[in-house]
Amino acid sequence: MTLKNIMLTPGPTPLPPSVLEAMSRPLIHHRTAEFGRMFTSVIEDMRFVYRTKGTVLMMTTSGTGAMESAVVNLLSPSDLTIVCTTGAFGDRFVKIHKAFGLNPLVLPFEWGSSVNPEALGVTLKRNKGVKAVFLQHTDTSTGVVNDIQTLSKIVHEESDALVVVDSVSGLAAERLETDAWALDCVVTGSQKGLMNAPGLGFAALSEKAWKVVETARLPKFNFDYQLIRKSLADKETPWTPAISIVAGQAAALKLLRAEGMEACWKRHDALAAHARKLLTEKLGLPFYAKNPANILTGVVLPAGVDGSKLLADILREEGISIAGGQLHLKGKIFRLAHMGYITKSDIDAGVDALARRLVGAKA
Numbered sequence: 200m201t202l203k204n205i206m207l208t209p210g211p212t213p214l215p216p217s218v219l220e221a222m223s224r225p226l227i228h229h230r231t232a233e234f235g236r237m238f239t240s241v242i243e244d245m246r247f248v249y250r251t252k253g254t255v256l257m258m259t260t261s262g263t264g265a266m267e268s269a270v271v272n273l274l275s276p277s278d279l280t281i282v283c284t285t286g287a288f289g290d291r292f293v294k295i296h297k298a299f300g301l302n303p304l305v306l307p308f309e310w311g312s313s314v315n316p317e318a319l320g321v322t323l324k325r326n327k328g329v330k331a332v333f334l335q336h337t338d339t340s341t342g343v344v345n346d347i348q349t350l351s352k353i354v355h356e357e358s359d360a361l362v363v364v365d366s367v368s369g370l371a372a373e374r375l376e377t378d379a380w381a382l383d384c385v386v387t388g389s390q391k392g393l394m395n396a397p398g399l400g401f402a403a404l405s406e407k408a409w410k411v412v413e414t415a416r417l418p419k420f421n422f423d424y425q426l427i428r429k430s431l432a433d434k435e436t437p438w439t440p441a442i443s444i445v446a447g448q449a450a451a452l453k454l455l456r457a458e459g460m461e462a463c464w465k466r467h468d469a470l471a472a473h474a475r476k477l478l479t480e481k482l483g484l485p486f487y488a489k490n491p492a493n494i495l496t497g498v499v500l501p502a503g504v505d506g507s508k509l510l511a512d513i514l515r516e517e518g519i520s521i522a523g524g525q526l527h528l529k530g531k532i533f534r535l536a537h538m539g540y541i542t543k544s545d546i547d548a549g550v551d552a553l554a555r556r557l558v559g560a561k562a
């Protein structure tokens with residue numbers, strides 16, 4: 200065991216001191232004016248981060264719960280939807296659909312690639328009456344970013360479908376403009392760019408999405424958006440929220456407010472550029488993503504290297520957490536995160552640890 204850990208994982212990410220302090224304060228009850236003030240500040244600051252004047256809902260859940268909440272609140276049993284997949288998280292949207300008896304039209308793209316806007320346009324032309332198109336902003340399994348602005352434009356030009364975006368790893372790391380890009384539902388989680396512990400899910404909804412919510416018939420209870428919106432008017436949540444994590448979120452959002460979104464995105468541009476320069480200089484191994492996101496860099500390991508052992512050794516001996524590949528990429532790539540409260544010096548330490556062990560290895 201090491202005394203100090205450096206987290207370079209793409210969620211959870213390290214926590215700023217003010218967030219740790221906020222989470223360690225004595226608990227307050229959630230049906231009080233004090234909680235109401237804190238909760239309202241979280242919702243208002245989330246609207247700032249989402250770049251929306253629309254409604255933002257908060258749920259006590261992980262990112263997957265927020266994804267599920269979008270499916271069950273926007274869809275009815277016979278709805279036709281398109282799910283664009285570029286990795287593990289698009290596949291998760293498909294699995295959620297199937298769990299609720301829906302059979303989406305899956306538009307798959309090779310791992311490491313982004314969604315091709317033309318292919319989505321053609322699919323929408325061939326399939327009329329699509330209710331919603333599901334997309335990832337950034338796919339954390341591969342480290343790609345999708346051009347959500349262009350994809351949303353195509354969906355709105357070709358159809359009446361809702362644009363539903365999983366920005367669990369993208370929000371507050373990559374530019375995202377909920378209103379300006381006409382996104383209907385954007386879901387996220389607290390533990391990545393939002394610099395908080397895991398435990399909160401959020402959804403931002405357009406007016407058009409609300410009209411659909413009011414008639415959607417898939418079963419739901421815990422994630423019922425209409426109930427959650429009703430409580431929001433009373434500065435409450437319908438059920439007991441993760442109070443300490445809400446306190447952490449309020450503190451983290453104060454940091455993002457003070458920084459401003461443009462500066463936050465620029466910081467992530469710089470951090471990603473720093474990581475990629477260093478990785479190229481010190482390792483010289485190929486990057487995995489064709490259109491890499493600012494959230495992480497996926498690096499392909501040389502054939503003979505056991506990636507799982509490499510990362511386990513670095514964690515055990517140096518206290519540095521770096522993520523490996525998921526599913527068929529397990530052991531074959533590593534994913535070095537550069538989002539949220541991760542700093543240049545954290546990245547330097549991680550790349551140094553990798554370089555010391557990989558010296559001489561060639562992909």
Ligand SMILES: Cc1ncc(COP(=O)(O)O)c(C=O)c1O
Nearest residue numbers: 261262263288339365367368388
């Ligand atoms: C893009 C994306 N979507 C969804 C999820 C699921 O979030 P959670 O693990 O909090 O359920 C993740 C988590 O890594 C993610 O990166």
